[in-house]
Amino acid sequence: MTKIKAALAENARNVDVMLDALLPIHDDPECRLMEAVRYSCLSGGKRIRPFLVTASAELFGVDEERALRVAAAVEMVHCYSLIHDDLPAMDNDDIRRGMSTCHVKFDEATAILAGDALLTRAFGVLSESATHDDAKVRSDLVCELAQAAGREGMVGGQMLDLLAEHQELAMAEVTRLQRMKTGALIAFSCVAGAILGKSSTSARHALHNYAHDLGLAFQIVDDLLDVEGETAEVGKKTGKDKEAGKATFVSLLGVERAHAQSEMLAEQAANHLEIFAETADPLRDLARFVVNRRS
């Protein structure tokens, strides 16, 4: 655990340097927008998605600068989704990563625009030539990210989540919802490394399958933390799911089986990496970290 924690922290520092460079602030009259963007995007967090990008890219010897640009783009999309999901009209959250959410710190209008700016910038970053010499790679990254973040992925999942409040969902429905809401961007993070590295189809599939199981394990632990964690430790409000009457993996499986299921999925995730040598150890370690995290 110490090794993966150190690796995550080092990667987070590198990603923050890249985010800082890609989201500069100027002395413009509208600088409030970028203040809000930077407040939300440079506010810590484990940076698990960016780690997946760089660790996957490393399997194929991708230049670190390029991987970090894509990692930063993924984090921008993740941050935009948090900003919008936290809005009063959506989940109405005041605390995120232990700090006031964007609309509380600034205002709702600024938060909506900050999210919009982040999503737009993410696509811009992927399309810039510094991301890869080969325009086909850049275009493929944009295409895959749009699928992962759009109506078949993250946005569709958030819609489902809002509709699901106070509804009885079965296991298959909760799984579909989470696969869209959080799984799709996690899958993109891993597949992005394969796209950057122009990997074989089999390597790309292996990473996709790894990400798929990892994403579900991640979500189950999120649900467990919502039940078992304390706001101070987790960094966001807990007990929310029960309050909202949401069906989660924990409400469906119970705490004990949910724990067991997350362990099983993490192991299964690691098993998909068999075709890679020890260069994939960071991804294997991450799978273990995800199910053992306390926040």
Add this chain to the structure above:
Amino acid sequence: MTKIKAALAENARNVDVMLDALLPIHDDPECRLMEAVRYSCLSGGKRIRPFLVTASAELFGVDEERALRVAAAVEMVHCYSLIHDDLPAMDNDDIRRGMSTCHVKFDEATAILAGDALLTRAFGVLSESATHDDAKVRSDLVCELAQAAGREGMVGGQMLDLLAEHQELAMAEVTRLQRMKTGALIAFSCVAGAILGKSSTSARHALHNYAHDLGLAFQIVDDLLDVEGETAEVGKKTGKDKEAGKATFVSLLGVERAHAQSEMLAEQAANHLEIFAETADPLRDLARFVVNRRS
């Protein structure tokens, strides 16, 4: 005027067919999202931006299907910006194109997500191989759209607009605001045709200059309609700028000089097209139409 009106109407029909195909609705539990997207995006409108894309693309003999895909993507971005700008936390508008705005018809959360989905889909459409065989063209389109729609363009302009309420802005500041808020996407619409057609730099510059003057003329007329028009005719609430204490071209220049300025800009816009033969007549006609429109 009859010719350009017919051309706009025909193009709008073609764009709607493309939007309908690119924004399909399925029998999913989350179909409310796509209902909201289609409600806002397939609800009429003059489709001036899509017209700029297809008319510019025609200068270079671009395949119509490709031009329509890019035209649809631009309209998606325009619609997303209207949905988000109309939200209670922003301009708080109830009527748009003569219909209830998205958050009134659905709800705020759905409207936020519908905007997010449209923006995401627009980038997806540009990156798909059906948009152009050459990945460099696709990647360039994404890159330019991200600049036009992001913090240096549309989103930054909307932030400026919100900050400008009840502030005394000078002419230069209003011009910068409008260039960002509406001018950037209009400029992209014209430049997109040049990118699709792999045009010469001089042709691309000519189109950019045309769009720049056209965009300002368009905005001045918008400001005039807000002062002189009736809600029923214009299709959105009028008299808003004065109510919000906003500095506009009309409040700075007065009605008469604003009219003269818009005429002058439209003529100047057309003059930038000199390097093109009569194939650019639709763009010339559009410049005249924009300053003579009543809605």
